[in-house]
Every structure is written in structure tokens, then in C-alpha cells.
Amino acid sequence: MTLDARIPPGDIKDKWTRFQSEMKLVNPANKRKYSVIVVGAGLAGASAAATLAELGYHVECFVFHDSPRRAHSIAAQGGINAAKNYQNDGDSVWRLFYDTVKGGDFRAREANVYRLAEISTSIIDHCVALGVPFAREYGGTLANRSFGGVQVSRTFYARGQTGQQLLLGAYATLSRQIGLGQVRMHTRSEMTDVVVVDGRARGIVTRNLVTGEISSHRADAVVIATGGYSNVFFLSTNAKGSNTSAIWRAHKRGAYFGNPCYTQIHPTCIPAVGEQQAKLTLMSESLRNDGRIWVPKSKGDKRAASSIPESERDYYLERKYPSFGNLAPRDIASRSAKEVCDDGRGVGPGERGVYLDFRDAIARLGRPVIEERYGNLFDMYAKITGEDPYNTPMRIYPAPHYTMGGLWVDYNLMSTVPGLFVIGEANFSDHGANRLGASALMQGLADGYFILPSTIGNYFASSKLPALGADGEKALASAADESRALFTKLVNIKGKRAVDSYHRELGTLMWDRCGMGRNAPGLNDAIQRIGALREEFWTNVNVPGSSNDLNMSLEYAARVADYFELAELMCMDALHREESCGGHFREESQTPDGEARRDDQQFCYVGAWEYTGKVSASRLHKEPLSFDNVHLVERSYK
Amino acid sequence: MEFTIRVWRQAGPGSKGELKVYRANNVSADSSFIEMMTELNIHLLEMGDEPVAFEADCLEGICGTCSMMIDGVAHGPEKGTTTCQLFMRSFKDGATITVEPFRAGAFPVLKDLVVDRSAFDRIVQQGGFISVNTGNAPDGNAVLVPKDQAETSMDAAECIGCGACVASCKNGSAMLFVSAKAAHFANLPQGQAERYRRTILMVEQMDKEGFGACTNQYECEAVCPKEISVNFIGQLNRDYMVGKLKGAGGK
Amino acid sequence: MAPSGPAPQKKSALGEFFGSSIAQKYIVAITGLLLVLFVIVHLVGNLQMFAGQDAVNQYAVMLRSMGPLLWVARIGLIVIFVLHVSTAFRLYRRNRAARPTAYVTQSTVQASIASRTMIFSGSFVFLYIIGHLLHLTFGLVLPEHAHLVDSMGRHDVYSMVVLGFQNKLVSFFYIAAMLVLWSHLRHGISSMFQTVGVRCPRVAPFTDQLGPLLATVIVVGYIAIPLGVLAGIIALPPGVTP
Structure with a gap:
């Protein structure tokens, strides 16, 4: 089988518009006859399920959590990018597109990335309409900040919990559809298999996590939105429940897996302290704006940070990358930390950590300024480690955080199994080999609110989907039996x-x-x-x-x-x-x-x-x- | 550190439960409460006992999954903290710690410390949203939102839906949760169109689910990991009556 | 999961309006407010004990001369009182049912004792009021004091009260009841503002303090009377003997 990305022809700026004007449509009266299964209710899944239901499709949504509001999208802190150019600082769809392709180290598909940049502005509008309480200026307009080393301020945020607020927006609009009966919600139901009939995805198998009951569910299309697989590393910033099973089982039923080795390692996490540690906690990268990163110059230096004199400290990022210094991109900062620790100069328990020191910033700006900028992060650090970062430098270490790899999808977000769509972090699509800050939320919502609802209609309108016959029933039953076994x-x-x-x-x-x-x-x-x-x-x-x-x-x-x-x-x-x-x-x-x-x-x-x-x-x-x-x-x- | 842990064990929704006593030895002061419980489970497994069922997910205090009543306080002794962000250094070495599930008629126990909080979802399904379909939105800056309103809305929107308010309330009332959900939208211009209808429908569902009524003891506020203010309950009461007098809330 | 529960029953408009937990709390709050007003007016009347026999007995005559109006007030008061108590008990039952299985261990972080014992303090005050009425209104508790007449031929309420409070047991019971009332009011008055939705961030510091403050003023006022009697400040008029 050859890989056809089905990218529409024409200039990159016109591809998505062209796709939308030329795609086949489903008659409104027929939409309710189509059923769609959505697995997962994070940003991508919840927004897709809600939007499909608004369009009139019958949606069945499955999550392993006790509620569709708990997906790990909720933990994203920083923000969501959009090429609004509200700050008049020269941002544009083109610039966001360019930054994303370059940031991804040229391993992402141009057409997808352009579409993502294009849709980014509609996401903000829609989320505002849904009541997401974004940060505001005194004049009542939306506030922005610059994030992840880009040169424009295009990141929208809601305190340090942008992910939670965006997810609650999607959850609320999904809840509305559940209340209206357009979406049937199945909580505590984990997908264990995809059912493929005549080469098309026609259902899934689930396990009810309370009763253990295995059951199969039929549909005309299956959408997988189950997130990434950083937990393969055991210690990661992901939630304990985040897992690869849904996409892996789909892979085993014929969906190709794109770039599985692409994972993102976030440089500023709180290091592991002991054998019992269950996960790593991420702290906002913004800390690197004022903190200086260093390790002792000599190996195995066990002295307390405060008793290591200036001349015996190695500010290795400033030394190696004088023009970017402590603000070097995520991949470089992470790798350099690993290098100095491999060299035996790491600090803290297990010597897997480097100092992030605010001593100079506090001396320069005064403690109140640092408190105002980073107070909540310092508090979080103090709560977790029991150390006071105002007096002793923070210790940080890189941790797996996001997986750019995932199931391969074409421009329509459909995998190599017709009828099986994959959205959000679960697919491989838009970030190439490295994801820029504040663009994961953007991709999840672009896929769910805007792209999938269009492309899935095109799939229905251009495919013959006969009712499942005896073969179909057999496939459903045997997949369920395999899961039981x-x-x-x-x-x-x-x-x-x-x-x-x-x-x-x-x-x-x-x-x-x-x-x-x-x-x-x-x-x-x-x-x-x-x-x-x-x-x-x-x-x-x-x-x-x-x-x-x-x-x-x-x-x-x-x-x-x-x-x-x-x-x-x-x-x-x-x-x-x-x-x-x-x-x-x-x-x-x-x-x-x-x-x-x-x-x-x-x-x-x-x-x-x-x-x-x-x-x-x-x-x-x-x-x-x-x-x-x-x-x-x-x-x-x- | 060493602890004696008294944990509620209950086989299933209908079964009778009881407290069982276990020892947790060799606990690091830097362990979170969840990590301590995980270690305890590994120990139970080695002893041939079934591990304690409990829920926790993000482990950074934002997903609202973890839910333990620790020594009679929802999420334990630290203020503004979820169970997963509670560290063992908060306890005295050698202490006896009692762990129970969040209890309420509307939160039936499924197993051990796992409870069913789907009543919260059903409340939100009745009205905890702004009815706008994808594609309808005007520009994000078309409606100006004064900063203080946006901040108040955000204060309410911080609710993580963990249910600690219900668990700690002597009346098993969900008023803090419902009021936070309502206030999130009631304090934004976008939320005005459905303000009263939303309030009434959510309160009606809250009553149907069997939550208790608020007697203004404010225990909920004290244990809320996001320190949501009971001021929102006042606003909910007001909006409910205004809505009723306006005749809002019909389906 | 679809909303579950039994099919909704058709209710009367009034039943529908007052069926919800919040509407019921409004009833408790508003009747509570009216009862607080009564308690204040009643106190003002009672404090005339310090003004002497003539003032009190004249006041009693004035009240009784109101005729049908007095009955309207009495019936109104009874209705308010019954609504307050019955709705509070309805809510109490609902709240008990909301937690069918009790905690083995439950601690309290910030809820006041007063707020947690409203149903008990309220019940105690209820019992007290019955005793109070039997004593002073129906004259059934110490009947020998109930039919005194003063020199002007008026019902000698003043002496009846003084004689009553000279009985240490009566005073003790009265003072104890007032302390319980204090507990009930200190939470109830502040709580009322929250329930009717008046308590917002700007007024909260005021309304939260108003309960304890007003409760203290009221209760000190009431307790002053038996204390005054026991201390001999309020004395029997000449000619009346215990």
C-alpha cells in the first residue's frame, strides 16, 4: 500500500478553503443516520464529539476516566497560540506556519501546518464564545504573552491553567450535547480494540472498568483522540492513566504508526527524588527568562549550592550558546542538561539535576518582582520538594512531556484504515520532530472543532457504508472475544x-x-x-x-x-x-x-x-x- | 518514615465496608500521599492481599480525580491542596492516618476509595455551558470583558470538580460546585443570555441527584483545593430567585 | 449517561416554586429575619422591666387593648414560626439523607460549632418558647403568680416576672436558653444574608460580623432581666411578697 497524504492541489494558502468548497456534503436529514464513535474526551475528542453532534451526527463517546472532564489536556499550563496579531507586532498566519515548520525541524507536512495556523484564529473566537475566561487587559481585550522563544506575542492564556480552561470549554459544550441526547457518553469504558469490516473501521470493543464487561459497539466511523504515549518512559509529566493502548490496538488492526521515536523532552521539570516517585512535574519554561542554569565545574561536588564559589560554577548554556544562553530551545537545553549529568556533575538525589538559580535575578530585580512573576511556580516547587527556591537554587531536569509521533493520518486526519480518524496528540501530524510551546492545545482544538467535522462528512458522502451483515457481526463478536481472552x-x-x-x-x-x-x-x-x-x-x-x-x-x-x-x-x-x-x-x-x-x-x-x-x-x-x-x-x- | 494506615475497604457498591489497618514502612518524606498508597499496594500485592482501589491521575492537582478523606478532612490537612499534592512530610512520623472515600448519597462507593461522581456531570449537562455551535463565534475581541469580571469568572472556573466540597459538607451539599459552575458564566458577558435558565436547571438537577442543602457552614471553602470562595453560593442563591421570579428555567 | 431518576410529577405552581432546596432555604431565611425582628421588638418591651412596675403593666394593657390586631400579630407570628421550624426540619431530613453512610472520622476545619448545631439550638429554643408561653402567657408554670393585680387594678405582669426570676431554677433555665439562642442567632443572622443572596464580597465582612454582634446585643439584653432580678436591681414593688 502506498501512502497518499491526499493533500489538495493548489497554493498552500488556498488548500483548506478549496477542500472545504469542494468536499462532498451529507444531506442534513441524513446526518442523524450516521453514527460516529469518539474515543477520548480531551481537547480533541471532546471538541470533535460536540461539533459532530451539533452537525446532527449520532455520537457515542468513550472515556476511561470517570468523567469527560479529566483528560490530561487539563494539565497544560502555558497557553494556546493563535495568529491574531492583536499585539500589532507583525504576526500573521504565515509567520505562525513558518515558526511551526522550522520549530519542528522540517519533519512536518507543510499543508497541515498551514491549515493549523489558519484555523488558530477561529479557535480563539470560538473558545471566547464558549466562555473560556482568558486573561484580559484593563480595556477588556484579550491579553497575550510571548512563549517558547518566538519573537511575537501570540499566546493566549488563562492564569497557569490554560489547558484546564480550554478543556472545560470543550467539556461544557460536549455536556450540552449529552444533555440534548445527541451524544451518548460512556465513562469508565476503555477501548480495547478497533473492529475492521471490509477494510473499514466499523466499531470498537470496550471494557467497562467497573464491571469488567467486554462489549462491542458499531459505528460508521471511529475517531481516536486518546493522546500521547510519553508514559512509555514510566516517569513523565503525563497523567498516570495516559496510555498508548487505543492507538496501539488500532495500529495492530492496520493503522500505520508515524514517527514513533519522536518524543519531546521538556527541560524544566522537577527532578525525581527517589525510588517511590510516580511522575515528574513540569514547571513553566518561563522560569528560564530570569533563572541561570549551572552545575559545579568539578565532578562529584557535594557541597551545598551556596558554598560553591562563582569561579567553580559552570553556566554551561551561557558558555556554549552565548547568544541564546539560558533561553536556548527546549531540545538543546534538555540535551545539555543530560550531558553535564552524564559527565558526573549533576546535583541533587541521584545526581540527575541541574541548578536553576534566581540569586542574581533577585539581587538585580528584588524579591517582590520575582514573587510577582513566578510566585505560584516557586510555591509549587516548595510544596513538592520542601525547599525554598528563594534561598536555594531550584533543581531541574528534563522529562518526557509530549509525543509528536502517533498514528499516521492523511490531510483528512484519516489513518490508513478507512473510516478510522485520529486527532490531537494521538496522530503524528503537525509538529514534526519538535513541538513549539503552546501549540499542542491549538492542534487538539483545530482537529476537533474544525477539521475533523468537515473531513468526516466528506468521507461519509463519498463512501458506501452498507449496514453490517453477518461478516460484520462476526468481526464484532470475535474482536470482543479476543479482548476477553x-x-x-x-x-x-x-x-x-x-x-x-x-x-x-x-x-x-x-x-x-x-x-x-x-x-x-x-x-x-x-x-x-x-x-x-x-x-x-x-x-x-x-x-x-x-x-x-x-x-x-x-x-x-x-x-x-x-x-x-x-x-x-x-x-x-x-x-x-x-x-x-x-x-x-x-x-x-x-x-x-x-x-x-x-x-x-x-x-x-x-x-x-x-x-x-x-x-x-x-x-x-x-x-x-x-x-x-x-x-x-x-x-x-x- | 513509618505510618499506620487505616483504609476503608469495600468490595463493591452494595457491599458493607470496614476500616482495615496496614503498616506503611520506609516511606520517604518526599513521597506524595498517592505514592505512599502505591507503595502500600505493592506491599499488599507481595503479601497476597488485593491492592486498595483508589483514583489519581495527573498528580499535579488539576484533574480532580484523586479523592481521599484523610483523617476526616477532604484531601488531608494542607490547605489548598489535592491528595496527589499532599506530601508525607506533612504528617508526624509514626502517625496513624485514616483514609476513607468521599462520602455522599450522590457519590456511591464503587470499590474501596473509588466513588462515582457522575452526578456532577449530569448537573453540568443540564445547563453548565453556553449554547453556541462551532462556527458562530464573532471575533474574540468583539465583546470586551472588563479585567475584574474576567478574573472573578476565572476564580470560579478554577473548580476541578473533585467533589471535596460535597465530601466535607455536613449536609452533603454540592452548592459550592454548582455555584462555581454558574458563576464562571454568570460573570462573563457571553454567559448572560442563559444566566437564569442555567442556574435554575442546574439547581433542579442538583436537587434531583440527592445532594443536601447548604447551611452556610463554609466547610467546603476550607477544604477546596482551589480555594473557591463561598461568595459564589450567595450569587447562585440570588440568581436562582431572580430567575424564578422572572419565570426562567423552562425547557 | 442520560439524566436518570423517576419521571417528574406534575406539581402545583406553588409546590414547584417552593420545592427546591434553595427556595426552602429562602423560607427559612425570611421567616428567620421576621423572627429576629420580633425578638428585638419583644426585647425593647421587656427592657421596660428596668423602668419599673408601672411602665411594664401599662405596656401590657396597651398590648391587650390592640384587640383584633393583637390576634393578627399572634397568628402571623405563629405561622412564621411554624414555617421556620417545619421547613428547617424538612431541609434537615434532606441533608441527613444526603449522607446515608457516616464517616468513621470526620474533622472540621472552619465551620463554627454554632453553624453545625443549628437544628439542636433551634430545637432547644423551640422547647424553651413553649415553656416560656406556659409560664408567662398561659400562667401554667407558676400559677400562683399568674393572677396578681397591681394597685391600679391592672394585671401585674411586672411582679409576675420578678417573682418568676427570683426562682433560681427559672432564671437558670432562662439564661441557658438565651445562651443557646445566642448560638442560633449568631450563625442564623449572618447566614440569612448569604441565603437570600445579599452577601457579596463587598458586604460580606459586615454581614459576617453582624450575626455575632446582634446576637450578643439581643442576648445580653434578655439576660440582663433575670440578672437584674437576682441582683436586686429589679425589685418587687412594695406590698407584693414572694
């Missing part, structure tokens, strides 16, 4: 080792070998060890209880089982991509002075993997990327 198998292993322990070991391995820095021997070794660990898991995991009631260990075990397979694919993808791009430093591909070297000759494509029955036998397909509007340039921050 999976859960029964897991509870029957009755081994000795806790699921958690497997997940931690897998995560540590992935972080070491498939994190910020990678090399061929390490990746090969990781693939071997993942295989061995997976084998042990399937014979020795301890899942207590039964599969017929609320059993969180069982839910977790099934998710970890999928992580094993995904982890292997991630390593294979990382192994084949012999270039450094975005946040991924391939050690074999570096410039003489140790900087990342991208290889546009060989790797200017999307790597989409096809499952062929066994992960190790996955087949790679390439979607070549052409850059007709933003010309390929090397990123330099020296």
Missing part, C-alpha cells in the same frame, strides 16, 4: 512481579537508550532487552483479582503490555533514523563541534510503520516531505 490471560498468569516494577524497568531502559541521545549499539541492545523483559512479563506478572470487576492492576497490566510492543517499535524507528533532528540526538550524526546534524538528503520523510503480525517484522513506509514554502535551513543557536 487478553484479560483472562493476564489475570491467570499469577506470577510474582508487580506490573509497576516492569513498567519502571522498561521506562528506565527507554529513557537511557531511546530518550534524548541515541546510538545504534544502545538501541540494538534496548530492542534485545525489551524482548526479554516482555517475555518475562507474560510469564511472571502478578495481576491480582479477577477480570470481572473494578481491577486497576489489570487495567494497568494491559496498558504496560502494549508499552512493551510500542517501545520496541520506537527503538526500531530511532535506529533506522540515522540523523539528529528535533529533540533527538543521534550520536552518530553530529557536527564537528558536537551539535545535532540533520540529514535532509536521506531522512526528509515521515516514517510510517505497518504492523505485520510481529513488531520486529514491522514494515517501514515513507511519506516524502517537500518544503516548497519554507526552505530547508539548519537551525543554529550559537
Whole structure:
């Protein structure tokens, strides 16, 4: 099968308009005859489910949470970009498009990114209408700030909880449709499989997390909006429940997996303190505006920060990147922190941390100014670590945060399985090898409110979707049986080792070998060890209880089982991509002075993997990327 | 650190529950309460006992999933804190800690510490929104929102829907939640068109779900992890009566 | 999940209006307000005890001379009182039902004792009022004091009160009841403003203090009478013997 991205012809500025005017429409009276399953109710899922229902489709929405308001979109702090140019500082759709393509290190599809930039303005309008309480100026207009190292102020925000407010907006509008009976909401229902009939996605299988009941649900199209898979690293900034299972099972039913090795590592997280730690907490990158990052010059220096004299401190970002200094992009800041820690100069427990020091800023600006700018972040840090960042420098360390990789989709957000659409972080589409700050929320809402509701209609209007016959019934039943067998198998292993322990070991391995820095021997070794660990898991995991009631260990075990397979694919993808791009430093591909070297000759494509029955036998397909509007340039921050 | 943990164990919605006593040894002071409970579960697993079912997700105090009544206080002893952001250094070494689920008739226990809070969703489904379809919106700056109004709205919108207000209220009342939902919109120009209708429909659903009535004890405010003010309850009461007198609220 | 619950029953317009928890709280608050006003007026009348026998007995004559108006006031007061108590009990039952399983351990962070015991303080005051009426209005508690007549042939209310409070048990019960009333009012008065939606950030500091303040003034005023009697400041008129 060849990969066809189905990008409309014409000038990049006209593609989306053209698509919308030329797409086939479903007669309004017929829309209610179409049913759509939406899996997940984060920004993308909730906005899609609500908008599809507004259009008149019958929607069934499934979430594993107890409520559609809990998805991890809620934790995004910083903001959402939009090319409104309200600040009159020269922003435009073109500039947002350009920044996103370049920020993604030229590994994203131009047409998609342009559309995203174009829609960004409508997202803000719609969210305001929905009552999202964005920050305002005294005159009553929307406030903006600059974010993530771009040169314009285009980020809209709601205190430090933009994600929560945008999600509550989508949740509210979804709730309205549930109240109207247009959406049937299924909470505590985890998707366990996609049902494909005659080559098209026609339903899903779910497990009721309270009763353990496995059931299949039919539909005319399936939309997956289940987010990313950073939790493959065990310690990440993602919520504990965030998982890969929905997209992984879809992958195993025929959806190609795009760029699985592309993950984003966020530089300013609170480091892990001990063995019992369950997750890492992200702190806003804005801290780097005033904080200076350093480590001791000598290895193993155990002195307290305050007793290390100035001459024995290494402000390594300022030293290596004099023009950007502490504001170097996320990927560079993260990688440099790892380097100094690998060099034995890390600080804090386990020596995995670097100082983010506000001493000079406090001396220069005074404590009240720092309090006003960062008070809530300092409080959060103090609450978590028990240390006072006004007196001792903060310790930070990079952590997995977002996955740019995901299921491959075409311009219509449809995967390689017709009728299976993938939106939000779950797809691979718009961020290339590195995501700019404040653009994840933008993509989720663009997909859900505006793009999918159009493209899904085009799919319905141009496809014949006969009622499911005996074959369809059989497919639904047998997929359900397979899911039942999976859960029964897991509870029957009755081994000795806790699921958690497997997940931690897998995560540590992935972080070491498939994190910020990678090399061929390490990746090969990781693939071997993942295989061995997976084998042990399937014979020795301890899942207590039964599969017929609320059993969180069982839910977790099934998710970890999928992580094993995904982890292997991630390593294979990382192994084949012999270039450094975005946040991924391939050690074999570096410039003489140790900087990342991208290889546009060989790797200017999307790597989409096809499952062929066994992960190790996955087949790679390439979607070549052409850059007709933003010309390929090397990123330099020296 | 070491603790004696008394945890509510209940097999299912209809079953009778009881407190069981466990030991948690070797707990780091830097562990969060959730991490301590996770370690306890791993220990239980090793002993052949079934782990305690409890919910937690984002672990950064924003998703509203975690819900434990710790020593009789929703989300434990620290002010403005969710269970997942509560750290063991807040407890005395050697202490006995009692953990119960959030209790209310409208929040039935599903298992151990897991409760069903879907009543909140059903309240929102009745009116906790602005009725506007995608594609209808005017420019974001077409309606000016004075900064103080936007801030008040945001104060209310911070609610994470965890249910601590209901859990702590002696009357099992959901007034703080409902008032926060209503005030989020009632303090914005965009929310005016449906202001009274929204208030009445949400209050009616709140009553139907079997939540108690507010007797203005303000315990909810004290335990709210987002420190939502009871001022919004006053506003809800006012809007409810104004709406009733205007005859708003019909379907 | 679709909204569940039994099919809505058709209610009368009034029943529909007063069926909700918030409307019922308005009833408790507004009747509470009226009862507070009564308590204040009643206090002003009672404080005439300090002005002596003549003033009090004349005041009583004046009240009784109101004729039908007095009955309107009495019936109105009874209706208000019954509404206040019955609606409060209705809400109390609803609130009990809202938590069918009690906590094994429950602590309190900021709710005042007064706010948590309204139903008990209210019930106690209710019982007190019955006793109070039996004593001073119907003359059934200490009947020997009930039919005194002063030198001008008026019903000697003044002496009846003084004689009553000279009984230490009566005074003790009265003072105790007033302290409970204080608890009820200190929460109730402030709470009323919140329930009727008047309490907003600007007035909250005032209304939150008004309850404790007004309750204290009222209760000090009421307690002053038995204390005055016991201290001999309010004395029996010449010619009346205990």
C-alpha cells in the first residue's frame, strides 16, 4: 500500500478553503443516520464529539476516566497560540506556519501546518464564545504573552491553567450535547480494540472498568483522540492513566504508526527524588527568562549550592550558546542538561539535576518582582520538594512531556484504515520532530472543532457504508472475544512481579537508550532487552483479582503490555533514523563541534510503520516531505 | 518514615465496608500521599492481599480525580491542596492516618476509595455551558470583558470538580460546585443570555441527584483545593430567585 | 449517561416554586429575619422591666387593648414560626439523607460549632418558647403568680416576672436558653444574608460580623432581666411578697 497524504492541489494558502468548497456534503436529514464513535474526551475528542453532534451526527463517546472532564489536556499550563496579531507586532498566519515548520525541524507536512495556523484564529473566537475566561487587559481585550522563544506575542492564556480552561470549554459544550441526547457518553469504558469490516473501521470493543464487561459497539466511523504515549518512559509529566493502548490496538488492526521515536523532552521539570516517585512535574519554561542554569565545574561536588564559589560554577548554556544562553530551545537545553549529568556533575538525589538559580535575578530585580512573576511556580516547587527556591537554587531536569509521533493520518486526519480518524496528540501530524510551546492545545482544538467535522462528512458522502451483515457481526463478536481472552490471560498468569516494577524497568531502559541521545549499539541492545523483559512479563506478572470487576492492576497490566510492543517499535524507528533532528540526538550524526546534524538528503520523510503480525517484522513506509514554502535551513543557536 | 494506615475497604457498591489497618514502612518524606498508597499496594500485592482501589491521575492537582478523606478532612490537612499534592512530610512520623472515600448519597462507593461522581456531570449537562455551535463565534475581541469580571469568572472556573466540597459538607451539599459552575458564566458577558435558565436547571438537577442543602457552614471553602470562595453560593442563591421570579428555567 | 431518576410529577405552581432546596432555604431565611425582628421588638418591651412596675403593666394593657390586631400579630407570628421550624426540619431530613453512610472520622476545619448545631439550638429554643408561653402567657408554670393585680387594678405582669426570676431554677433555665439562642442567632443572622443572596464580597465582612454582634446585643439584653432580678436591681414593688 502506498501512502497518499491526499493533500489538495493548489497554493498552500488556498488548500483548506478549496477542500472545504469542494468536499462532498451529507444531506442534513441524513446526518442523524450516521453514527460516529469518539474515543477520548480531551481537547480533541471532546471538541470533535460536540461539533459532530451539533452537525446532527449520532455520537457515542468513550472515556476511561470517570468523567469527560479529566483528560490530561487539563494539565497544560502555558497557553494556546493563535495568529491574531492583536499585539500589532507583525504576526500573521504565515509567520505562525513558518515558526511551526522550522520549530519542528522540517519533519512536518507543510499543508497541515498551514491549515493549523489558519484555523488558530477561529479557535480563539470560538473558545471566547464558549466562555473560556482568558486573561484580559484593563480595556477588556484579550491579553497575550510571548512563549517558547518566538519573537511575537501570540499566546493566549488563562492564569497557569490554560489547558484546564480550554478543556472545560470543550467539556461544557460536549455536556450540552449529552444533555440534548445527541451524544451518548460512556465513562469508565476503555477501548480495547478497533473492529475492521471490509477494510473499514466499523466499531470498537470496550471494557467497562467497573464491571469488567467486554462489549462491542458499531459505528460508521471511529475517531481516536486518546493522546500521547510519553508514559512509555514510566516517569513523565503525563497523567498516570495516559496510555498508548487505543492507538496501539488500532495500529495492530492496520493503522500505520508515524514517527514513533519522536518524543519531546521538556527541560524544566522537577527532578525525581527517589525510588517511590510516580511522575515528574513540569514547571513553566518561563522560569528560564530570569533563572541561570549551572552545575559545579568539578565532578562529584557535594557541597551545598551556596558554598560553591562563582569561579567553580559552570553556566554551561551561557558558555556554549552565548547568544541564546539560558533561553536556548527546549531540545538543546534538555540535551545539555543530560550531558553535564552524564559527565558526573549533576546535583541533587541521584545526581540527575541541574541548578536553576534566581540569586542574581533577585539581587538585580528584588524579591517582590520575582514573587510577582513566578510566585505560584516557586510555591509549587516548595510544596513538592520542601525547599525554598528563594534561598536555594531550584533543581531541574528534563522529562518526557509530549509525543509528536502517533498514528499516521492523511490531510483528512484519516489513518490508513478507512473510516478510522485520529486527532490531537494521538496522530503524528503537525509538529514534526519538535513541538513549539503552546501549540499542542491549538492542534487538539483545530482537529476537533474544525477539521475533523468537515473531513468526516466528506468521507461519509463519498463512501458506501452498507449496514453490517453477518461478516460484520462476526468481526464484532470475535474482536470482543479476543479482548476477553487478553484479560483472562493476564489475570491467570499469577506470577510474582508487580506490573509497576516492569513498567519502571522498561521506562528506565527507554529513557537511557531511546530518550534524548541515541546510538545504534544502545538501541540494538534496548530492542534485545525489551524482548526479554516482555517475555518475562507474560510469564511472571502478578495481576491480582479477577477480570470481572473494578481491577486497576489489570487495567494497568494491559496498558504496560502494549508499552512493551510500542517501545520496541520506537527503538526500531530511532535506529533506522540515522540523523539528529528535533529533540533527538543521534550520536552518530553530529557536527564537528558536537551539535545535532540533520540529514535532509536521506531522512526528509515521515516514517510510517505497518504492523505485520510481529513488531520486529514491522514494515517501514515513507511519506516524502517537500518544503516548497519554507526552505530547508539548519537551525543554529550559537 | 513509618505510618499506620487505616483504609476503608469495600468490595463493591452494595457491599458493607470496614476500616482495615496496614503498616506503611520506609516511606520517604518526599513521597506524595498517592505514592505512599502505591507503595502500600505493592506491599499488599507481595503479601497476597488485593491492592486498595483508589483514583489519581495527573498528580499535579488539576484533574480532580484523586479523592481521599484523610483523617476526616477532604484531601488531608494542607490547605489548598489535592491528595496527589499532599506530601508525607506533612504528617508526624509514626502517625496513624485514616483514609476513607468521599462520602455522599450522590457519590456511591464503587470499590474501596473509588466513588462515582457522575452526578456532577449530569448537573453540568443540564445547563453548565453556553449554547453556541462551532462556527458562530464573532471575533474574540468583539465583546470586551472588563479585567475584574474576567478574573472573578476565572476564580470560579478554577473548580476541578473533585467533589471535596460535597465530601466535607455536613449536609452533603454540592452548592459550592454548582455555584462555581454558574458563576464562571454568570460573570462573563457571553454567559448572560442563559444566566437564569442555567442556574435554575442546574439547581433542579442538583436537587434531583440527592445532594443536601447548604447551611452556610463554609466547610467546603476550607477544604477546596482551589480555594473557591463561598461568595459564589450567595450569587447562585440570588440568581436562582431572580430567575424564578422572572419565570426562567423552562425547557 | 442520560439524566436518570423517576419521571417528574406534575406539581402545583406553588409546590414547584417552593420545592427546591434553595427556595426552602429562602423560607427559612425570611421567616428567620421576621423572627429576629420580633425578638428585638419583644426585647425593647421587656427592657421596660428596668423602668419599673408601672411602665411594664401599662405596656401590657396597651398590648391587650390592640384587640383584633393583637390576634393578627399572634397568628402571623405563629405561622412564621411554624414555617421556620417545619421547613428547617424538612431541609434537615434532606441533608441527613444526603449522607446515608457516616464517616468513621470526620474533622472540621472552619465551620463554627454554632453553624453545625443549628437544628439542636433551634430545637432547644423551640422547647424553651413553649415553656416560656406556659409560664408567662398561659400562667401554667407558676400559677400562683399568674393572677396578681397591681394597685391600679391592672394585671401585674411586672411582679409576675420578678417573682418568676427570683426562682433560681427559672432564671437558670432562662439564661441557658438565651445562651443557646445566642448560638442560633449568631450563625442564623449572618447566614440569612448569604441565603437570600445579599452577601457579596463587598458586604460580606459586615454581614459576617453582624450575626455575632446582634446576637450578643439581643442576648445580653434578655439576660440582663433575670440578672437584674437576682441582683436586686429589679425589685418587687412594695406590698407584693414572694
